[in-house]
Amino acid sequence: MNSEEEFYDAETGLESDDSCEVSFKDAMVFEGKQAKDGSTPQQNGVWERRKMLPADMISRNNLNMWSVLKKCIGMELSKIAMPVVFNEPLSFLQRISEYMEHTHLIHKACSLSDSIERMQVVAAFAVSAVASQWERTGKPFNPLLGETFELTREEDGYRLISEQVSHHPPVSAFHAESLKQEFEFHGTIYPKLKFWGKSVEAEPKGTMTLELLKHKEAYTWTNPMCCVHNIILGKLWIEQYGTVEILNHSTGDKCVLNFKPCGMFGKELHKVEGYIQDKSKKKHRVIYGKWTECMYSVDSKVYDSNKKAEKKAGGISKKQKQETCAEGDEADDMPDLQETVTVIPGSALLWKITPRPPHSEKMYNFTSFALTLNEMEPGMEGLLAPTDCRLRPDLKAMEDGDLDGAMTEKERLEDKQRAARKERSKEEEEWSTRWFQTKTNPYTGAEDWLYSGGYFERNFVDSPNIY
8 A cells, every 4th residue: 555545635624524434545645846955946936845855765674773772672762872774864853843734723723612622623633743653663863952943834823943951861842832822832852762672662751731822721731652663573663552631721621532552453553532521521522533544523422322333233253353363473563454434423523634745655754744844945044043953964964865974973963962061060060951941831830841932033142052
């Protein structure tokens, strides 16, 4: 099955859908002539974002991963220097900005008058924030201390700034805001990566906070766990699992989402199910779908009656269970994917994933959005902070297909960072963050890194020389 057939058109709404299944057949594809660096030339004087990388993905076929990872079982990988070929040509700060790919969902939530309807769209946004991770098995570059990334998308009505505020332990902070003062979205992420022999588990610790300013509402949640299987042998595949609880601190409404683990039979792979309740714990809506495909909402009573009808219709036989239970000895085989989400009559479509571009598998399985994140837009170079990761030489070398150059630059930057840390220790100096400060999150009461303002005034005179 090719990538065009595996992704939906981006779409959002609260319309009713009485169909029984969702198909991949209508997925869009993107085409266009590119320059050698991957950029799209101006059409009638209008610049367009690129649709390709400057070079194809660097092959990992000759890499003996076991020789690298055999001493790392049970260890926290962020403290270990990994070969650059493990990476994809994006910094973790850029990965974080991919939360904003489906900003149209935030705008939709801002436009709704009912708090339950707003909650279900916010829930869809929380799910969409992890959708770009599907088949993204490359590791983003660890940000250097003081590294930043800015992103302004006027057509989508927002701008974002992120900063690496700590190196040991690694901590990344971001702040996005509407250009029309409709919302603010911010968070702090403490990524934890562990190797367990056949898989790498990623725990994205930290709280996301979304403020809808017009409604004077604030929502908070944490992201699910992520696991990459078959690191040593077999086909790499990803699952997300865990409970995500979204709380509206203004109304007391709550959405509890269960990202289901694959399980023994594989039937639950990529599935997400949950419910929305008000402050009196009355359930109003059920949210369901797959984080790799789409999300729907339906009245909780309709959902319950549908489940009862399914149960009466019968389940899987004992013989089928025994056959499905058989597991491979050498690799965690990825279960066969169901190509559809069965839609309960009367459901409202909340979100569909954006189709990936043609030949995405040759470009680290990037989405169309991710392809543009390291692009230097016209006139941007003179405006960027010198710490912006678009200017990071090892990352750029990898994007250009220069593995040797990327390895050399990565080693140089790491040595420079260690030398700077030693010098600060010798002088008894503390590292000072530039754009974020530790404060108390007013909604959770926990310590958080919050934006202190001023970045877009573009006074970068005192920026550290990290590259």
